[in-house]
Structure formats: C-alpha cells, structure tokens
Amino acid sequence: MTTLAGINELFPQPEAAPRQANSVEDMGSEAFLTLMVAQLKNQDPTKPLDNMDFMGQLAQFGTVSGIQELNTGFGGLASALTGSQALQAANLVGRDVVTEGNVGLLRPVEGTAEEGDDPALALDATVAFTGNATSATLFIQDMSGRLVYSAALPPGVSSDFRVQWDGRDGSGAQLEAGQYRVSVEALVGGVSTTVPVYAHQRVESVAIAAGTGDVALNLANGQTVGMNTIKSIL
Missing domain, CATH: 1.20.58 (Methane Monooxygenase Hydroxylase; Chain G, domain 1)
Known part of the structure; x- marks a missing residue:
C-alpha cells in the first residue's frame, strides 16, 4: 500500500524569494x-x-x-x-547692550558712591531718530503708567541719540531704582510721530538652552533674551 505524501509534498510551498540586495x-x-x-x-x-x-x-x-x-x-x-x-x-557679561524694548532699568552707577552716601542712579537708552526732528520730548513713566518725568531733547537730531535719566522727577525728588518705560514724541517734517526707543541693559550671565543649544543672555532687569534681539553692544 502506497503511503500518502505529507501535506507539504502534495502542496509544495513556493520557495521564499531571495532577500533583495541593499539599495x-x-x-x-x-x-x-x-x-x-x-x-x-x-x-x-x-x-x-x-x-x-x-x-x-x-x-x-x-x-x-x-x-x-x-x-x-x-x-x-x-x-x-x-x-x-x-x-x-x-564676553558680554558685565557689559551693557542695546535691547529691543523701551523698558529700562534705573540702577546705581558704579563708582559714584561716597562714604556714607548712596550711589547715583541712572537709566540709559538710545532714541532712534530716522528724520530731522524740529522738536522732541522725552517721557518717563513708571510701570503703573504714571508720568514721572519729561524733558525737551535738542532740536535737529536725525540719527541715534543717547539719553540718560538720573531718576529724579519733575520736582527734583529722587525716585526709587527699578524699571521705567521710556518714550519720545517728535515733530518730523511737520508731523508728530513716536520715535523708537531702545533701553540699555546690563548682561548678568549667559545661558545655553538644553537640546537646542541656543544662546541666551540673562539681563539685570530679570529678562532673558536671545542674541538675535541685541541691537548693539556698548
């Protein structure tokens, strides 16, 4: 008696296709x-x-x-x-930089304190005039929006102009150190316009973001900004 073939013999499976060569x-x-x-x-x-x-x-x-x-x-x-x-x-740590914002920090000026006296305060900013201003006015506001100081700037300014405020209000009283908003209104070509103002900030330290490797600057006013937001180095 003939022995029946196994299922694999009766229905042979197709040979596996050879593995395709690497591309x-x-x-x-x-x-x-x-x-x-x-x-x-x-x-x-x-x-x-x-x-x-x-x-x-x-x-x-x-x-x-x-x-x-x-x-x-x-x-x-x-x-x-x-x-x-x-x-x-x-290399920027300890130096001042010009930032995008117009909020500056009124801070002590190094080397101005005499024995027993508090150091002088100052807030520095750059006003970016783009045309010949026949007149211009500087305004300083505290962070609540209250106007604490105003003064006329020299006429005829047509380029970047550096301003420094000593922290005294209109009556001459010394205000506290801290953040203040700086703005300038000017008459250019007979038209009243707002002139961009860029506050100066002190670089306190440097940070590198994990993963991205982006370099950031920690400023004295508590902000952290990227290198690409720095307009100039003082």
Missing part, C-alpha cells in the same frame, strides 16, 4: 564600486550597459553620499557656531 542608499562607497566593476565585467557584449543607466546609478549614489556628507558637515558647523556664539556671549 544604493544603503551601500558604502567600496560596496558600490565593487558592484559596478562586477556589472561591467559580466555585461552582455551584445547589449552593453546603457551609458545613461550607468550615469544614473553614479548620480544616485553620488547624491546619497553627498547628502550624508552635507548632513555631517552641517552638524559640525552648527556645533562650531554654537560654541563660537557662546564664547562671544560670555
């Missing part, structure tokens, strides 16, 4: 060149490899390899730039 993107330069040489040696002499196909494979490999090299290069460049920016920022 060009997965190859290193040595493996790619070895494959190309073998392809040239074993090609059918009656049907040689088409030049365009050959150039296409080279271009594909060159593109992938080039992108990998660019990624590596840009990674190194980014690290170098972050390091350079951190060193530059570290």
